[in-house]
Amino acid sequence: MPLEIVRNDITNMQTDAIVNAANSSLQMGGGVCGAIFRAAGAKELQTACDRIGHCPTGGAIETPAFRLQADYIIHAVGPVWRGGKEREEELLRSCYQKSLELAASLGCESIAFPLISAGIYGYPKDQALQAAISEIHHFLLDHEMLVYLVVFDKQSFGISEKLYRSVKQFVDENYIDEQEIRYPRNRKMVEQDIMADAAFGQLEQSISQGGLEEALKRMNEPFSVRLLRFIDEKNMSDVDTYKKANIDRKLFSKIRNSKNYTPMKKTVIAFAIALQLDLDETEELLDSAGYTLTRSNKFDVIIEYFIEQENYRIHEINEALFAFDQPLLGA
Known part of the structure; x- marks a missing residue:
């Protein structure tokens, strides 16, 4: 637990x-x-x-x-x-x-x-x-x-002053307040475009790696299937994965046994951290659950900071999230 x-x-x-x-x-x-x-x-x-x-x-x-x-x-x-x-x-x-x-x-x-x-x-x-x-x-x-x-x-x-300053500087430089964004259309349409662009980029990459049929197959993978594929690709065990993700064993079992399970966004990112996914892989896993990273969300910007730093220590990430009044990963 x-x-x-x-x-x-x-x-x-x-x-x-x-x-x-x-x-x-x-x-x-x-x-x-x-x-x-x-x-x-x-x-x-x-x-x-x-x-x-x-x-x-x-x-x-x-x-x-x-x-x-x-x-x-x-x-x-x-x-x-x-x-x-x-x-x-x-x-x-x-x-x-x-x-x-x-x-x-x-x-x-x-x-x-x-x-x-x-x-x-x-x-x-x-x-x-x-x-x-x-x-x-x-x-x-x-x-x-x-x-x-x-x-x-x-x-x-x-939290250590050095870590706090580093995260704060990254947030200050990359966070875009929603009120500062001037959407030409409604926000929902823009977010759909962003997700569509991300999905198309993943499709192009998949085509170059394994052909159209395999690419389309991956694009249709539900979250649980894509998560298990990542676990296999990273040579991780189920137990190592859910413990490093700070996830309860019962929740992991529910995800594993239900192809249609839709997790919370913080749960998806917790698994991305446990598996040490890079930003592209994290976006791929998020997309399978219907999410994406955005610069208009401080939580997302902080996660991006740690992934860019290749710092996958989930409890240290949670310290920073707590200090900035953001939801914590896992649990």
């Missing part, structure tokens, strides 16, 4: 487990920790924590969730930032690893994390985010679980 970045109050999440950014003495604190204690019932939760007594930095333990809409609270103790020279990254990664392993042992199918150590513990938000996503991604390669990374507001979220 996939990783989703969501903007929410973590105490409102309805998951099997909710992760608390705890201190080693398991006492009610401030920030996320205080909010979770209050929402769960401070007295009951503190009593449960006192029975355990201690959790080392980098470790994780569980208690009942009491009044929260979850079965468990997993208390993960993150490191205090001391400049990065006292094993902070190793300990932070251990928090996520041990929390996920504990959730799996408890039979959890879903879990919600805050950005551990990025609050009063002072861990730089962009580095905290990278550590979180890296460990979650590594876990999901071998496990099926729906994982949420929950941030309360944009100030709580840390």
Whole structure:
């Protein structure tokens, strides 16, 4: 199952487990920790924590969730930032690893994390985010679980400044506001022309590669058929494909077994990223589902940026999409 970045109050999440950014003495604190204690019932939760007594930095333990809409609270103790020279990254990664392993042992199918150590513990938000996503991604390669990374507001979220500036510059240079476009006819007709031109270009290319009959055959392929063809051409397995696309296994199975399935645009692009398609191949896959890329859509421009950069790290792409208030890929 996939990783989703969501903007929410973590105490409102309805998951099997909710992760608390705890201190080693398991006492009610401030920030996320205080909010979770209050929402769960401070007295009951503190009593449960006192029975355990201690959790080392980098470790994780569980208690009942009491009044929260979850079965468990997993208390993960993150490191205090001391400049990065006292094993902070190793300990932070251990928090996520041990929390996920504990959730799996408890039979959890879903879990919600805050950005551990990025609050009063002072861990730089962009580095905290990278550590979180890296460990979650590594876990999901071998496990099926729906994982949420929950941030309360944009100030709580840390994309690297270098990446943000690069994407913003590309968007500023290539995004065309719809109000700036002066269509000679209605927009629908223009979009149809664009899609027709793209389709004709693909037809010409297919003819040069394999003859008219094969070209017409490919032009009529539904999305699921074209997706499976790309998977074969890229020597990918089904499992590798849907995991790298941040797609749920059940959704992939539905797509695979239904030739007439029409996916959302972000789902198509997620598969394009997983398969590391170039822009032409991405347009081909989009066309099979009735979509195209356009410079009048910021989401599309950001996707184009990452494909041109040959950066197919889907969670990094999702970080950028989240920072620019765009839909995320997969999930």
